[in-house]
Amino acid sequence: MAEGSERVNKRFSGGFVDEMRSVAMKLHTKDQAKEGEQETQGKPWPKWEPTIEGYLKFLVDSKLVYDTLDNILHQAHFPEYAEFKNTGLERAGKLEEDLKWFKEQGHLIPEPLSPGIDYSVYVEELSKKDPQAFICHFYNTYFAHTAGGRMIGKKVASKILNGKELEFYKWDGDLSQLLQNVREKLNRVAENWTRDEKNHCLQETEKSFKFNGDILHLILA
Numbered sequence: 001m002a003e004g005s006e007r008v009n010k011r012f013s014g015g016f017v018d019e020m021r022s023v024a025m026k027l028h029t030k031d032q033a034k035e036g037e038q039e040t041q042g043k044p045w046p047k048w049e050p051t052i053e054g055y056l057k058f059l060v061d062s063k064l065v066y067d068t069l070d071n072i073l074h075q076a077h078f079p080e081y082a083e084f085k086n087t088g089l090e091r092a093g094k095l096e097e098d099l100k101w102f103k104e105q106g107h108l109i110p111e112p113l114s115p116g117i118d119y120s121v122y123v124e125e126l127s128k129k130d131p132q133a134f135i136c137h138f139y140n141t142y143f144a145h146t147a148g149g150r151m152i153g154k155k156v157a158s159k160i161l162n163g164k165e166l167e168f169y170k171w172d173g174d175l176s177q178l179l180q181n182v183r184e185k186l187n188r189v190a191e192n193w194t195r196d197e198k199n200h201c202l203q204e205t206e207k208s209f210k211f212n213g214d215i216l217h218l219i220l221a
């Protein structure tokens, strides 16, 4: 119990990120997370029955989205994006290694599908005109993967990969420190936002959930 609450407390930052997290947690279903408030529709996630084919679709679409996010941060249409380059949370390179491994095992790597393509097109467009909304997607996509994403990865690995831990779930360095550094940057960037801009950022969370949820559901395809 003490260990659990210590872990949860580490996810608080004392700034705007706490608001982002709180909105995100409420959008979880009750079976996904203790703080979730939504009713479960369809199968509760612990009962998911993944397939390798579906999981590969999920990994390919995730790679497309992480590549897109990285490109946006490097192009830095808005100066604040540059803050989030090379945070150590990047996932595209790790996913490339995993997909190479699957190929070596004789699996066919699929082309990206509409969940990943649609999300990439959406964030790319958004990033050029709406930094607050874009940063909401940056936060949710990267942080979700370190929380529920990791739990799902473990479950899938034990069900269909003989427990093999993919590179997607490994970070170079101490993950909680990497996350804390990014929280501090997010808090600093948001200090320059008006209350309306902050609310606008928070309102985008639902879209991030919808897009990321569609990509997660590929695991079952």
Ligand code: HEM
Pocket (backbone or CB within 6 Å): 007, 008, 011, 021, 024, 025, 028, 031, 032, 033, 034, 045, 139, 140, 141, 143, 144, 147, 148, 149, 151, 152, 179, 208, 209, 210, 212, 213, 216
């Ligand atoms: C089956 C799907 C999902 C499950 C089982 C799940 C589970 C969880 C759990 C258990 C936590 C709390 C971790 C902790 O505080 O220790 C969490 C945090 C979080 N989740 Fe999810 N989640 C899912 C989907 C999503 C989606 C689709 C998004 C949006 C993109 C999302 C965004 C987040 C965020 C932003 C956090 C906070 C992370 C942090 O505080 O560092 N989750 N999730």
